[in-house]
Amino acid sequence: MITNRTFTMLKPDSVEKGNIGAILEKINAAGFRIVAMKLTHMTQRDAEAFYAIHKERPFFGELVQYMTRGPIVAAILEKDNAVEDFRALIGATNPAEAAEGTIRKLYATSISENAVHGSDSDENAAIEGAFHFATREMF
Numbered sequence: 159m160i161t162n163r164t165f166t167m168l169k170p171d172s173v174e175k176g177n178i179g180a181i182l183e184k185i186n187a188a189g190f191r192i193v194a195m196k197l198t199h200m201t202q203r204d205a206e207a208f209y210a211i212h213k214e215r216p217f218f219g220e221l222v223q224y225m226t227r228g229p230i231v232a233a234i235l236e237k238d239n240a241v242e243d244f245r246a247l248i249g250a251t252n253p254a255e256a257a258e259g260t261i262r263k264l265y266a267t268s269i270s271e272n273a274v275h276g277s278d279s280d281e282n283a284a285i286e287g288a289f290h291f292a293t294r295e296m297f
């Protein structure tokens with residue numbers, strides 16, 4: 159079991175606003191190595207599957223619409239303690255509650271359009287990375 163990788167998406171709002179470069183710079187400056195990365199456009203089916211855990215939540219439809227309205231950047235990142243350190247780097251889900259200097263504090267506008275995704279566990283990092291990348295692209 160790999161325990162030092164996490165998975166991220168720079169969501170459609172980050173791509174639309176031209177924030178890809180600035181966000182990747184922060185990710186690199188924090189010591190993460192990019193293991194795999196691509197610009198991709200999730201279909202409705204992709205987003206419904208990726209966020210299946212949220213399908214009963216009232217915001218599910220809005221979430222799928224948001225995540226499919228334009229391209230995203232999907233990436234697998236490597237660092238010691240990657241999952242926890244990356245969640246600290248991006249800040250709270252709601253940017254209004256995110257700490258100063260975090261990616262969401264700097265670049266997110268609302269709890270729904272919150273600029274970036276970060277896996278919440280090693281297990282989900284592996285599942286989410288596999289969702290977006292064929293195994294051979296990860297090495």
Ligand code: CMP
Pocket residue numbers: 212217220221251269270271272274275276
């Ligand atoms: P993330 O934590 O990456 O994955 C689930 C996403 O659902 C979350 O980011 C937000 O984009 C969205 N989300 C979470 N809570 C809400 C909410 N209360 N209202 C709308 N969208 C939400």
